[in-house]
Amino acid sequence: MASKPPGIGAGTWSWGNRFLWDYRPERHDSAINAAFAAAVAAGVRLFDSADSYGTGAxxxxxxxxxxQAVGALPAAQQRDLVIATKLAPFPWRVGRRGFDRAFAASRARLGGRLDRVQLHWSTARYAPWQEGPLLQGLSDLLEAEVVPQLGISNMGPRRLRRWHGELQRRGVAITSLQVQLSLLAREALAPGGVRDVCAELGIELIAYSPLALGLLSGRWQTGGALPSGARGSLFRRLLPGISPLLEEMAAVAAEHWVETTSVALNWCRAHGATPIPGLRRPDQVEAVRQSFRWMMDSEERQRLDHAAAMLQNGMPANPFSSS
Ligand SMILES: NC(=O)c1ccc[n+]([C@@H]2O[C@H](COP(=O)([O-])OP(=O)(O)OC[C@H]3O[C@@H](n4cnc5c(N)ncnc54)[C@H](OP(=O)(O)O)[C@@H]3O)[C@@H](O)[C@H]2O)c1
Incomplete structure (x- = not known):
């Protein structure tokens, strides 16, 4: 019997970030609240945030x-959710107690509700000595039952295997690994890559930027209006080369009467990963709702894999991600 596909979560980077997402409280907050409520109603259970999503003021x-949005739900609905955040290993956060203050501040901002704490990125490329004590410190919080689950983000297969072994020796499990994964960022799926290691070690694989920042929604076209700033520059560069993929996605979408966005999400699930699309308007949740109602078969997945493999360009890799 085929195993159940992974769920779908939601990301909240755009709920505070100005640089890429041009977040303005007065312009976005009411739609964000409505998107949260629609996502919960659609069946989204995992919500992902970070202490760096919103800086300065x-x-x-x-x-x-x-x-605030979680706190406004009835208690029974709150209980079903998994609220996750990521702590940034900034250079001044060092040692086993290096995350203590950041953890307390995040939990307070989340209204006391924090189910999964995640290391935001690996420091292996520039300060390899830093991440071990930080992970041990987070494991101390799990052991003290201050937080139930531990996750890691932006870590490669070698390093993940190492920390899995070290933490397992003290009885601490890594619940999830969060990496960039979409039809335009498929490194995680390489043989021996993090998808294989997660499957072997029983770690949930979470796909961040599953829509390639919105590029895979099919909404944006070469020559048409594009988002402002860095996202627009990236789209302008990538769009001309990815039209064969977008056409293949649109064909699969038409066969199932769903949005192209839903194809992008279910491709991640077909590869065993939980996508966490960024949602900031209630209408964007419709694609999530659709995705829960269908699943692509292996022939459709292979068609999309093939179309993606033919492309010359993809999303830039996260520079912090380790081997
Ligand atoms: N661990 C890490 O280092 C890391 C890095 C990046 C992201 N993340 C996490 O992953 C989450 C998702 O990634 P992401 O926000 O970077 O990008 P994404 O999910 O690939 O794209 C999100 C954007 O796509 C557009 N979109 C969403 N639904 C749509 C729909 N139905 N139709 C058309 N457009 C739609 C929206 O843009 P518009 O509102 O502008 O239309 C939305 O903000 C983040 O929020 C964050 O929680 C983690």
Missing amino acids: LEGRSERLLG
């Missing part, structure tokens, strides 16, 4: 909005 904005 907006420090921790995404966590704060998420905490």
Whole structure:
């Protein structure tokens, strides 16, 4: 019997970030709240934030909005959710107690509700000595039952295997690994890559930026209006080369009467990963709702794999991700 596909979560980077997402409280907050409610109603259970989603005057904005939205739900609905955040291993956060203050601040912004704490990125490329004590410190919090689950983000297969072994020796499990994964970022799926290691070690694989920042929604076209700033520049560069993939996605979408976005999400699930699309408007949740109602077969997945493999360009890799 085929195993059940992974669920779908939601990301909240755009709930506080100005640089890429041009977040403005007065312009976005009411739609964000409506998107949260629609996502919960659609069956989304995992919500992902970070202590760096909102800096300066907006420090921790995404966590704060998420905490308020969760707190407004009836208690029975709150219980079903998994609220996750990521702590940034900034250079001044060192040692086994290096995350203590950041953890307490995130949990307070989330209204006391924090189910999974995640290391935001690996420091292996520039300060390899830093991440071990930080992970041990987070494991101390799990052991003290301050937080139930531990996750890691932006880590490669070699390093993941190492920390899995070290933490397992003290009885601490890594619940999830979160990496960039979409039809335009498929490194995780390489043989021996993190998808294989997660499957072997029983770690949930979470796909971030599953829509390639919105590029895989099919909404944007070469020559048409594009988002402002860095996202627009990236789209302008990538769009001309990816039209064969977008056409293949649109064909699969038409066969199932769903949006192209839903194809992007279910391709991640077909590869065993939980996508966490960024959602900031209630209408964007419709694609999530659709995705729960169908699943692509292996022939459709292979058609998309093939179309993606033919492309010359893809999303830039996260520079912090380790081997
Ligand atoms: N661990 C990490 O280092 C890391 C890095 C990046 C992201 N993440 C996490 O992953 C989450 C998702 O990734 P992401 O936000 O970077 O990008 P994404 O999910 O690939 O794209 C999100 C954007 O796509 C557009 N979109 C969403 N639904 C749509 C729909 N139905 N139709 C058309 N457009 C739609 C929206 O843009 P518009 O609103 O502008 O239309 C939305 O903000 C983040 O929020 C964050 O939680 C983690």
